[in-house]
Amino acid sequence: MKSISKADLQHDIESIAKIPIISNILNAVCRITGMGFSAVARVTDLHWIACATNDEIGFGLGPGDELKLETTICHEIRQHRNAVVIDHVSEDSDWKNHHTPKIYGLESYISVPIILSNGDFFGTLCAIDPNPANIKQKHILDTFHLFAELIATHLNVVDDLSVAEAKMQEQAKEAELREQFIAMLGHDLRNPVTAISNAVELQLRGKMDERNLRLAKIIQDATLRTRGLIDNILDFASGKLGSGIKLDFNNPADLETTLKQVITEFRLASPEVPIALKIAIDDAVKADHKRIAQLFSNLLGNAISHGTKGKPVEVEAKSSKHTGLEISVTNVGEPIDELTLKHLFKPFSRGKIRPGQEGLGLGLFIASEIAKAHHGAIEVRSSDSKIRFTFKIPHHST
CATH class of the missing domain: 3.30.565.10 (Histidine kinase-like ATPase, C-terminal domain)
Known part of the structure; x- marks a missing residue:
């Protein structure tokens, strides 16, 4: 599998930054879940990088910051491409012994995959909190999926515009020559x-x-x-x-x-x-x-x-x-x-x-x-x- 270069990762971070509604989405995620940290993460076979964050609990991650891939649940989501929702880690038999909540002190977690139009896995829209939260609700998960699709659509548009702009610049140079x-x-x-x-x-x-x-x-x-x-x-x-x-x-x-x-x-x-x-x-x-x-x-x-x-x-x-x-x-x-x-x-x-x-x-x-x-x-x-x-x-x- 071809690894993503640092330049490509930086391009992805910049692409998320070009989407004007990202901050509103992350803010809305915290409001509807009652959780204190939300993020759009770029997840590859080697990296977990925060592209945009809304940090109300002092988690300490900002755009461009990186977590070790193997310490994240997003690493697993990248492989199975399904959402993960946890109300209360300590009382959840499937997750209470998982290494990620232990490393980061999490009690509630929700993350859904962001899939681009060509089928590529971009990353996740996720939220975490050190306290339990009542998030295993259909309308919350549906909203997350809607936000993830909206982000993917904007990423496709940003990418298309970048390609078009590069092509126009190339054509302008050719025309001059x-x-x-x-x-x-x-x-x-x-x-x-x-x-x-x-x-x-x-x-x-x-x-x-x-x-x-x-x-x-x-x-x-x-x-x-x-x-x-x-x-x-x-x-x-x-x-x-x-x-x-x-x-x-x-x-x-x-x-x-x-x-x-x-x-x-x-x-x-x-x-x-x-x-x-x-x-x-x-x-x-x-x-x-x-x-x-x-x-x-x-x-x-x-x-x-x-x-x-x-x-x-x-x-x-x-x-x-x-x-x-x-x-x-x-x-x-x-x-x-x-x-x-x-x-x-x-x-x-x-x-x-x-x-x-x-x-x-x-x-x-x-x-x-x-x-x-x-x-x-x-x-x-x-x-x-x-x-x-x-x-x-x-x-x-x-």
Whole structure:
């Protein structure tokens, strides 16, 4: 049998101390029995330790004090798990020669086991007195059993709370480490991609033959998609840790300029897809322009990837005091079936894909999370020939 450590015993004493009604129970035990000492004892295969006491006769035991296990009746109760009630030791043939009453000068004794919900024996609720007492009564024993069950229930709750608190602390530490990892990962991944992107842009400004120009544009397209994937992965990981999409309203450029930069990147990366643009942003909308650009990039990339090859993608962005901000992206393509529509904004949901459309299926999910962070939403309409995604946020909504 595994022995209980000192740390575990101290934990049990502290657990009893956390139960606010213990002192009331011990006081009530003395009142209903007329006895002068009551206690909650932790009883193991090696120890008898007082967890809480009510001493009105100067017995001399307080919380944390220990009796030699073999000198107690509780040692026997731990083995048979039955209550022991003695009115008058000297006149009780079963107990008058027992060593415990002789050692401690007892004439009356009552003790009931405290059994936890998992069946483990915790200890006893007991009372003693040097004088006889009329305690062999059903209502007294029933009350003791009720108190013992109440103590066991509270111990289970205290233990569950301790486990939950320890688990929360562990999760908080893990979350902090993972947040640090995400931050380092983002930095280490973005740096080489940015270097590749800058290098290929410099190449494109120079003179190149048709073959090298085509290769440079392939690299440029790959870096654009890689940047988007990195952003989506990091945002997804961060969101799953509970921090969600964070917004920063200190924008270095106006929204129209930011959106046009996104379109320029896609026109360079996918020159075979015409992008028709209509912008009428005539009112300042409180928004994180970098996040709006990320949302817009995900919608535009989705439209180009899933649209009919060579067919134009239509982009319209407008804002006003009455309608707020509205950005729509429309492409020609196969209609989206109802089942796919239901799961379109869930992570890793991609619907039907063609060769060259590979991805993690996080783009639309991240876009919807950015919309929610702005107290907005993304709507999708799919007809026989066109698919339209519309992002809306109300005026000064955040």
